[in-house]
Amino acid sequence: MRLLHTSDWHVGRTFHGRDLLGEQESVLGGLADLVSDERVDVVVVAGDLFDRAVPNAEAVAVCARVLERIRAAGAKVVITPGNHDSAARLGLFGGFAAAGGLYLRTTIAALHEPVLFEDAHGPVAVYGIPFLEPETARHALGVEGRGHAAVLAEAARRVRADRAARGGRAVVLAHAFVTGGEPCESERTIAVGGVQDVPGAVFDGFDYVALGHLHGRQTLADHLRYSGSPLAYSFSEARHGKSVWLAELDASGLAGVEHRALPVPRALSTLTGRLDDLLLDPDHTPVQEHFLSVVLTDRVRPLDALRRLQVRFPHAVHVEWRPEGGRTGELRFAERVRGRSDEEIACCFLEDVRGEAPAERELALLREAIHAAAREEG
Numbered sequence: 271m272r273l274l275h276t277s278d279w280h281v282g283r284t285f286h287g288r289d290l291l292g293e294q295e296s297v298l299g300g301l302a303d304l305v306s307d308e309r310v311d312v313v314v315v316a317g318d319l320f321d322r323a324v325p326n327a328e329a330v331a332v333c334a335r336v337l338e339r340i341r342a343a344g345a346k347v348v349i350t351p352g353n354h355d356s357a358a359r360l361g362l363f364g365g366f367a368a369a370g371g372l373y374l375r376t377t378i379a380a381l382h383e384p385v386l387f388e389d390a391h392g393p394v395a396v397y398g399i400p401f402l403e404p405e406t407a408r409h410a411l412g413v414e415g416r417g418h419a420a421v422l423a424e425a426a427r428r429v430r431a432d433r434a435a436r437g438g439r440a441v442v443l444a445h446a447f448v449t450g451g452e453p454c455e456s457e458r459t460i461a462v463g464g465v466q467d468v469p470g471a472v473f474d475g476f477d478y479v480a481l482g483h484l485h486g487r488q489t490l491a492d493h494l495r496y497s498g499s500p501l502a503y504s505f506s507e508a509r510h511g512k513s514v515w516l517a518e519l520d521a522s523g524l525a526g527v528e529h530r531a532l533p534v535p536r537a538l539s540t541l542t543g544r545l546d547d548l549l550l551d552p553d554h555t556p557v558q559e560h561f562l563s564v565v566l567t568d569r570v571r572p573l574d575a576l577r578r579l580q581v582r583f584p585h586a587v588h589v590e591w592r593p594e595g596g597r598t599g600e601l602r603f604a605e606r607v608r609g610r611s612d613e614e615i616a617c618c619f620l621e622d623v624r625g626e627a628p629a630e631r632e633l634a635l636l637r638e639a640i641h642a643a644a645r646e647e648g
Contacts, residue, residue, distance in 0.1 A: 271389040272309055273441065274345070275515035276301065277316035277482030278499035280354065281336075282329030285503065285561060286587035293535035295332045297500050301514070302339040304530055308516055312387060313345045316482030316497070317352025317401055317445030319360065337372060346371040348385055350398035352445040352482055357400050375443070376400050378410045382428040384440070391521035393438040397429045401445040401483075419468045422446055426472050433476070439519055442473060445482040450490050454506040470494055477523040486510045493524055500532050505563045505588070508538040536561055536585065544594075545572045549582050562586040567594040570626045612640050 281294055305313065320329060340347055349372070351357040361376030368374075373385045375398025384395035399422070407413070407421040411428075414420075422444065433440040447453070449467045470490050473479040479494045485507055487498040497515050502508065513529040539557040541548055542565040548554060562583050566575060571591045579586040610618070616636050620628045628636070 271311050271387065271391075271394050271519045273478070273480075273517045273519065274301065274304060274308070274310045274313045275316070275478075275480040275495065275497045275517060276313065276500060277445070277480070277497050278318045278352065278485055279315060279333070280318055280321040280499060280501075280503060281333045282325045283321035283503055288561075288585070288587060290501065291328055291332050293501060295336060296535055297512075297532055298332075298336040299339050300533060301336070301500075302343040304514070304516075305340055305343040305345040308530070310343075310345045310516070311389070312396065313340055313347045314396070314441070314443050314480050315347070315349040316443045316480045317350055318354045318482060319349055319351070321354055323354070323356035323359065341371050346373065346385075346387065348373045348375065348396050348398060348443065350375045350443045350445065350482075351400045353401045353403075355401070373398075378402065378407055378425075381425055382432045384429075384432065384436075389519070391439075391519075393436075394441065394519060395433060395436060395438060396441045397432075397443065399425050399429070399442060399444045418446060418466055419472070422468050423472050430475055439477045439523055441478045441480065441517075441519075442476045443480045443482070444473070447483055448473075448481060448490055448494065451481075451484045451488055451496060452486060454485050454504060454510075477519060478517050478527075480515075480517075487513055487515075487529060492527070495527065501535070502538055505538055505540060505561075508540070538563075540565065542567060544568045545575055545578065549578065554583075558583055560585060563588040564590075566591045569593050569595075613637060616640070 279298060283290060301313065304310065319333065337347060351360045357376040361374045364374035364376060375385065378400065381397065381399050384397045387394045387396065402418070402421045402425060404417050404421050408416065411421055411424045413424045429442060446468045447466045448470050450470060473494055477493060481494065481496045484496045485499040485503060486496065487510065488496040495515055498510060498512060500512055502510060502512065512532045512534065514532065515527055516530055517527045518525045537560045539560040540563045541554060541557065545566055545568055548564065562585060564579055564586055566572060566589060576586060576589045579589065613636060617628055617633065
């Protein structure tokens with residue numbers, strides 16, 4: 271059996287305010303070509319199908335079209351919810367979807383009940399462990415301990431018991447932060463009142479564990495892997511090299527795992543320098559169509575910097591100012607404002623954030639605003 275491990279689609283997510291639905295449909299729809307070319311039997315999504323618990327109509331439509339393409343290419347699909355999804359909404363029509371080869375494993379009560387597939391070597395049981403919010407899940411599972419490790423250990427115990435009674439090979443989907451994994455900036459923390467890490471040993475005894483939650487592709491053990499997200503959702507992912515895992519099971523279990531690269535609809539880059547130099551330097555031509563994060567080093571904060579950058583770099587989405595040479599002195603609020611008038615404090619603030627003192631016309635506006643506020647209070 272050939273299994274394609276994906277996770278963290280986050281359909282409906284934006285990138286610094288930019289809509290990504292077109293890029294998401296292009297990349298995710300391309301999974302259907304992989305299914306056909308690689309003779310994939312089952313595609314799994316280990317959590318965070320959507321970016322929100324209540325996705326908008328456009329995100330739902332994109333997801334539906336992608337799943338239809340994958341099914342038309344010949345693969346069955348197994349999905350379990352992540353911390354961004356609503357398990358109840360995602361699993362609402364699970365019974366009907368299963369008739370068409372789409373299996374939604376969304377409930378805690380049924381996490382030990384696998385989707386059963388057959389290949390030339392016999393049955394393969396695919397278990398979906400939905401994201402387990404510790405405080406809710408520990409009551410549902412009858413666990414006294416608190417935290418992710420306690421509830422996932424009990425979930426894995428139940429799956430392991432079913433597998434032992436059933437026999438055959440077993441694949442597990444789980445959405446968790448497993449110890450040894452490396453996070454990035456675009457993941458929402460799942461630490462709620464305790465440590466979020468789960469020991470990898472929790473998943474011992476299974477032929478393959480398809481992990482979701484971390485957005486970079488990672489191998490924690492031969493059988494224990496993160497596929498990562500199919501698109502980059504933060505500049506910290508610029509060098510990830512997005513891909514999916516292709517796992518093959520033979521009669522004895524896991525026969526091998528390979529990665530398959532996914533296309534990059536728009537590359538991510540970072541530029542650093544003074545605004546005028548960035549706008550004129552021909553060396554930056556190759557990144558003009560990239561998503562850009564820009565660090566400006568001008569001694570004085572440039573006005574309307576993002577709009578000006580977007581004239582040359584239409585996909586510049588993030589700007590920060592770090593003046594060349596840095597700021598002098600450590601700011602201590604109480605010391606800086608002691609004995610100063612409102613006007614002096616406002617002027618000092620403007621000078622600090624912009625790198626230059628306010629102009630005379632700005633001072634006049636400040637005085638007018640301060641006097642108006644004083645009259646209103648009085």
